[in-house]
Amino acid sequence: MDIRLDAISHSYGDTEVLRDISLDIPTGRVVCLVGPSGCGKSTLLRLIGGLERATKGHILQLGTPPEGCLNPLTYVFQDFALLPWRSVWGNISLVLEDHGIKGAHANAIIADVLARTRLSDFSHALPRQLSGGMKQRVAIARALAVKPAVMLMDEPLSALDSQTRELLMDDLVSLWTRQPFTAVYVTHNLAEAVRLGHRIVVLSRRPGEIRDIVEIDRPLEGRGHGDRALEDTQRHLWDLMRDEARAADEELLDV
Amino acid sequence: MSDIGAKPEPIEVRFRGGGFAPKPHRWIGVIVFVVLIIVAEWGTRSGWISPLTLPRPSDVLATFGELWESGLLLKHLVPSLSRLAIGAAIGASFGIGVGILMGLFSYVRAGSVPLVAAIFPIPKIALLPLFVIWFGIDEASKYALIAFGTFTPTVVATYGAVDNVDRSLIRMGQSFDLSWFSIVRKIVVPGAMPGILSGLRISLSIAIILLVAAEMLGAEYGIGAYILEAGSLYDLERLFAGVVILSVLGVLLSMTIGLIERRVLRWRS
Numbered sequence: 282m283d284i285r286l287d288a289i290s291h292s293y294g295d296t297e298v299l300r301d302i303s304l305d306i307p308t309g310r311v312v313c314l315v316g317p318s319g320c321g322k323s324t325l326l327r328l329i330g331g332l333e334r335a336t337k338g339h340i341l342q343l344g345t346p347p348e349g350c351l352n353p354l355t356y357v358f359q360d361f362a363l364l365p366w367r368s369v370w371g372n373i374s375l376v377l378e379d380h381g382i383k384g385a386h387a388n389a390i391i392a393d394v395l396a397r398t399r400l401s402d403f404s405h406a407l408p409r410q411l412s413g414g415m416k417q418r419v420a421i422a423r424a425l426a427v428k429p430a431v432m433l434m435d436e437p438l439s440a441l442d443s444q445t446r447e448l449l450m451d452d453l454v455s456l457w458t459r460q461p462f463t464a465v466y467v468t469h470n471l472a473e474a475v476r477l478g479h480r481i482v483v484l485s486r487r488p489g490e491i492r493d494i495v496e497i498d499r500p501l502e503g504r505g506h507g508d509r510a511l512e513d514t515q516r517h518l519w520d521l522m523r524d525e526a527r528a529a530d531e532e533l534l535d536v
Numbered sequence: 537m538s539d540i541g542a543k544p545e546p547i548e549v550r551f552r553g554g555g556f557a558p559k560p561h562r563w564i565g566v567i568v569f570v571v572l573i574i575v576a577e578w579g580t581r582s583g584w585i586s587p588l589t590l591p592r593p594s595d596v597l598a599t600f601g602e603l604w605e606s607g608l609l610l611k612h613l614v615p616s617l618s619r620l621a622i623g624a625a626i627g628a629s630f631g632i633g634v635g636i637l638m639g640l641f642s643y644v645r646a647g648s649v650p651l652v653a654a655i656f657p658i659p660k661i662a663l664l665p666l667f668v669i670w671f672g673i674d675e676a677s678k679y680a681l682i683a684f685g686t687f688t689p690t691v692v693a694t695y696g697a698v699d700n701v702d703r704s705l706i707r708m709g710q711s712f713d714l715s716w717f718s719i720v721r722k723i724v725v726p727g728a729m730p731g732i733l734s735g736l737r738i739s740l741s742i743a744i745i746l747l748v749a750a751e752m753l754g755a756e757y758g759i760g761a762y763i764l765e766a767g768s769l770y771d772l773e774r775l776f777a778g779v780v781i782l783s784v785l786g787v788l789l790s791m792t793i794g795l796i797e798r799r800v801l802r803w804r805s
Contacts, residue, residue, distance in 0.1 A: 355712065364726070366801075376714070378718070379713065379714050408803075409803065
């Protein structure tokens with residue numbers, strides 16, 4: 282299932298945050314949205330998943346979601362959004378219960394996604410007992426449990442320290458390699474974008490417009506540290522963003 | 537920083553990070569009680585506190601013993617406890633229900649916030665005659681008074697607690713297409729539970745206060761009736777015996793809620 286954004290514009294009151302964004306998100310690829318802070322990239326992600334309504338334009342699903350898909354558009358949030366009163370197991374079971382999946386069937390799904398995120402030993406732990414990286418892995422497991430057609434990832438690694446971030450990036454790469462998924466990945470971190478993205482969309486500062494789209498053909502699992510081509514791409518992205526980022530940084534927030 | 541020549545003596549850095557971290561000291565509370573009782577006993581025995589000011593603790597204990605032996609204790613305690621239980625249960629469950637609705641629906645909130653603000657400061661005791669007219673002089677008016685008194689603080693606590701539930705968790709629920717009812721039951725209510733329980737602490741204490749008020753009219757038996765009767769006769773021993781029962785009730789209720797908190801909110805700490 283592909284997603285097409287057709288001339289999306291959005292404003293909060295008089296403040297225009299997004300202007301005329303048209304974009305295709307093809308199946309099986311990771312599309313990264315990068316841009317200076319406040320450029321509306323998280324807003325765009327909320328629009329794609331239907332958590333907010335765009336002022337103008339349409340978001341279209343092309344094709345039908347794959348068989349067994351419970352929640353086609355599934356988020357992974359920056360702050361994990363785990364229920365602190367439910368165990369790891371319970372947090373994943375939460376999103377299955379409403380689809381009437383209980384008992385053995387639910388157990389099988391939960392065991393599978395916990396194994397894929399290397400959390401099998403922690404199914405009874407409460408979120409407060411887990412480290413940040415493990416919490417985000419639980420959130421990813423929860424997202425995988427509903428077999429999403431598109432994963433909408435809102436700065437999933439931004440709340441983590443840099444070592445954990447590296448480890449989780451490896452995890453995401455190996456998850457994708459074993460079973461390619463479609464994702465829209467919002468980040469302000471260019472290193473994450475060149476590591477995980479097949480297509481990188483650079484947004485300008487507010488009102489966010491598409492400044493450039495950079496394609497990276499190299500397969501995800503082949504992208505390591507000190508890769509010259511990737512570093513060049515990252516530098517190119519930073520050149521695109523630097524002035525925007527500086528200007529965005531000097532704006533007052535409530536104008 | 538770097539004086540040439542004479543090196544100053546090293547000084548140990550002064551510790552200044554202490555305090556502001558309350559720790560549980562279980563026995564201090566008990567010691568305070570014991571000391572106060574011993575002082576009262578000693579004072580009344582030596583005549584330093586006149587028996588008109590304060591009854592002797594041992595006499596209060598003796599009165600308590602008589603009350604127990606004559607079987608009157610249960611006769612007073614059972615109707616009081618059932619009034620307390622029924623009244624507080626009605627008040628608290630309505631309070632939690634309305635509070636959740638106020639937290640969820642903006643129309644309900646806009647309509648009831650001023651109403652609750654208007655009702656809250658009314659001394660519910662003043663409304664007892666009204667309740668007697670509405671519900672009769674029997675048990676119903678006593679339930680109503682206690683229920684009404686517990687309702688308002690519960691509503692305020694619940695609605696504040698629902699308001700404080702992490703919005704990002706609700707967003708998460710919506711993003712996974714949970715039904716409205718599931719979001720309320722599995723996210724909003726458990727998230728509001730800490731606030732609701734601490735509100736219950738206050739409203740149940742208020743229920744005990746109102747128990748005495750409710751038994752002012754048309755009650756033959758009951759702790760409140762017993763205290764009021766002793767009070768009008770200036771029988772301080774019996775008055776104190778009754779008051780001690782109420783205090784013990786308060787402590788027991790607070791301990792029960794503490795226990796519930798520890799079970800239900802195990803996920804916090």
